[in-house]
């Protein structure tokens with residue numbers, strides 16, 4: 001435990017808020033499941049245990065119980081796994097940011113591979129094709145984006161950090177958070193000190209009283225540039241001026257955003273740029289990308305470079321594609337990579353600011369063989385796509401692809417499909433649909449983009465197995 005940051009009594013564990021005495025069970029765990037919990041079986045139900053590892057005997061305190069399964073948290077480890085280590089963060093086990101601080105890195109990689117293999121159960125031969133997880137070189141200080149929330153302790157102190165696991169109101173201080181750089185931690189410290197000094201409260205999620213909501217820090221690893229945005233329920237010129245003064249040496253661009261809607265997740269409605277251009281520039285495999293506070297950008301720059309290089313390698317395994325589609329294109333990193341191997345690339349993205357940013361990124365890199373279409377991939381075939389393409393790369397968010405999207409992708413009869421997935425469950429569901437296509441899986445390659453968390457990113461290479469039959 002870090003002596004400089006004792007756990008404040010004001011952020012009590014919300015679990016279990018029970019009137020009855022807590023239910024504690026001694027269980028032996030079997031395996032890790034997606035979500036990072038260890039699965040154990042009691043006579044009555046299956047228990048998913050936070051902070052436990054496979055093959056451990058733990059006393060688990062149940063915090064949620066259904067008829068056939070329950071969720072618990074390891075409160076005592078009676079027989080520990082050799083994969084268990086002493087966590088290097090005072091908030092390990094409580095914070096929603098990391099789930100594997102108590103696990104050796106080798107075991108984290110093993111668990112991620114196991115989770116992917118498990119998800120592919122029932123897909124003929126797929127499980128044998130899963131490679132070892134491509135490890136990250138840096139398991140700390142790797143995130144290029146952090147969004148911290150403001151909260152209030154029970155003592156009334158302002159706190160800035162990450163949500164306690166499973167809680168939308170309890171915030172744990174992020175001044176020691178190892179997922180970010182030291183510069184980012186220093187920004188957190190200075191903004192916390194500034195808000196306290198000026199007596200500015202945090203927005204209260206239940207009472208809906210006005211105040212500060214979030215602090216976004218984006219840090220381009222290729223250029224070292226930093227973007228800071230403070231989101232509040234109300235404008236404050238004095239705070240804005242102090243923010244610029246206090247962060248001048250640490251931030252290349254600073255903005256102050258307003259969110260007057262007090263219900264639902266915090267979203268900027270208006271933005272004042274206080275310093276710089278409102279964007280920073282990142283470099284991925286020599287390509288330049290303009291990054292703003294809102295648009296999606298892979299949060300681990302070093303691993304994203306490896307992932308995108310590998311997309312190109314898999315995409316050209318059977319020759320170079322003439323026409324390639326990049327679906328869920330975001331700000332265009334995959335399209336910009338595919339531009340080097342395909343004659344023509346079409347990116348499809350639905351979020352207008354990302355489409356705009358992608359077009360700017362194409363211009364920034366003087367790339368002329370990529371077009372961007374603003375459309376919803378999960379609906380019908382967007383206009384402007386030819387009847388046949390050679391390659392389709394999909395990189396959907398966690399819900400994966402709609403059945404409609406799989407149908408129209410299939411109709412384009414691409415020889416190769418590369419599926420970039422951040423969710424093994426929806427990947428498995430979508431692969432089953434593609435295999436009816438007819439496609440066969442050639443490779444499944446997990447990448448560790450999120451060390452110390454349970455998240456599993458992967459690339460799957462699909463190859464068309466027969467020539468399409470004309471239905472005309």
Ligand SMILES: C[S@@+](CC[C@H](N)C(=O)[O-])C[C@H]1O[C@@H](n2cnc3c(N)ncnc32)[C@H](O)[C@@H]1O
Pocket residue numbers: 296297298328329330331332333334348349350351354375376377378379395396397
């Ligand atoms: C996981 S991100 C990938 C972005 C990009 N490939 C990258 O690596 O930076 C998913 C992207 O899909 C976009 N998106 C989500 N739903 C979509 C939909 N139905 N149609 C098109 N794009 C969508 C999001 O705005 C986001 O940019």
